[in-house]
Amino acid sequence: MNDPTPKDPDYEARVRASFARQGLMVTLGASLIRVAPGLVEISLPTSNAVSQQHGFVHAGALASIADSAAGYAALTLMPPAAGVLTVEFKINLMAPGIGERITARGNVVKAGRTITLAQTDVFALHEGREKRIALLMATLMTVEGRDGVTS
């Protein structure tokens, strides 16, 4: 990434306040672990509450925290009044979501004025070993001056 300098000095407080308003993250039991310029990490303890039929973590739960990590990584580099919306994302599932804890690490790949590309690597911590189980690429949009869409 070329220039990870935040345009908003209060980017961390802004991301944390926004994350606290995401009802889905509370419902899933996810928490915000790390906020840095162009980088956000979200953690999710595994349990039956986020599982699919074979007992693995549901791809939708992985995608949910991975999308939030990508979106907030993008938001760290956006101007103070801007909001972020996901245009699209793709997730490749490499291995089943098995273990005690899932971590989604979102990184900005390219921050443009309107469009930001971010990648989230998703890891499962299982018996002390971390394994990458999924990879999400997201296109995020900077939204300014639209009602209801701020950080």
Add this chain to the structure above:
Amino acid sequence: MNDPTPKDPDYEARVRASFARQGLMVTLGASLIRVAPGLVEISLPTSNAVSQQHGFVHAGALASIADSAAGYAALTLMPPAAGVLTVEFKINLMAPGIGERITARGNVVKAGRTITLAQTDVFALHEGREKRIALLMATLMTVEGRDGVTS
């Protein structure tokens, strides 16, 4: 789709039993509305419990029910002992998730021996009007003879 004839006459019971084991669907409050050969519909009432920071339904919640709808649409056409795994999916978000209820309609586009392609259209019901808000394309894999992966 060429041949939507189920290989398993009990496909509906099988999909319903499998859906009931998806802890995430219970956590989100989603329910299985319709199961037909190559087609599955899942419904989700909107609430703060599935929201993102602007009060819209979180893209991850949309992706969760859309992925399940695609996966189960694929499963309706798979042999009795087979399980289904998501290889990857992409979701395009067209409009914010606003309204009373979200419906994900998954359809099989092409059912192969190993790989199935399915598309899920996601609609929001808002003040009596249904609007398509997202579109997911998923690659699903038929898994046979792997421990822990049955329907």
Add this chain to the structure above:
Amino acid sequence: MNDPTPKDPDYEARVRASFARQGLMVTLGASLIRVAPGLVEISLPTSNAVSQQHGFVHAGALASIADSAAGYAALTLMPPAAGVLTVEFKINLMAPGIGERITARGNVVKAGRTITLAQTDVFALHEGREKRIALLMATLMTVEGRDGVTS
């Protein structure tokens, strides 16, 4: 799609002139078959010149005409001075590209002010029968006032 009324009455001439400037289409031997509001069709005769190692049409050749069809379908609905750029696309390959001729039919799914979503269905004509072999979903961007990017 909601409103396929072109903002530019000369949309067809504009698309045809732009297509003629795409050197890659000439190199591949592709031609513009149909231009209508929100819809563009491109055709490609198969030959060894566009093949991969097994003699099928290369996924990249399918993607090339499918991307152009999606982009020009989007351009038919854009304002007169605007240019179109592809933000991303995903292509699912369903069957090998075998036959005499490939046709890519691009349709606008949702036309927004900045972002347009378009889908291209790719068909192979083989012994008089047309078969859908690939499906591309593209995110296109309306570009206005940027040097070098007009229609």
Add this chain to the structure above:
Amino acid sequence: MNDPTPKDPDYEARVRASFARQGLMVTLGASLIRVAPGLVEISLPTSNAVSQQHGFVHAGALASIADSAAGYAALTLMPPAAGVLTVEFKINLMAPGIGERITARGNVVKAGRTITLAQTDVFALHEGREKRIALLMATLMTVEGRDGVTS
């Protein structure tokens, strides 16, 4: 990637012979630069023959060499008799394809028995400086015992 040890000691000769049969690569003027376990590099000189309407390299030309690089990176790790087919790929375009030469570097992210995930980074060399302009993620399939599909 966990284990990049080739199952076929002749992987390089096999990849080079297969590449030579890809008619599209000849048509575009692409050449195979580097073949290593889990890694393949393809280079394309820019010219009007591979351009889109604004004179940039067409997204389809970028996707073509990026797909071949991903597929051949996957093939380096496959058994001797196996062939490789692309199931799907997604490409994000970050910057216009401007410059003298395009390089696509494909890397295997995860090699499974049936499914391989590979990423290709696409760079443009412009006035002596290399810039990443696109990123492709591809799902490849190992095909064994199917008529007409060998390496």
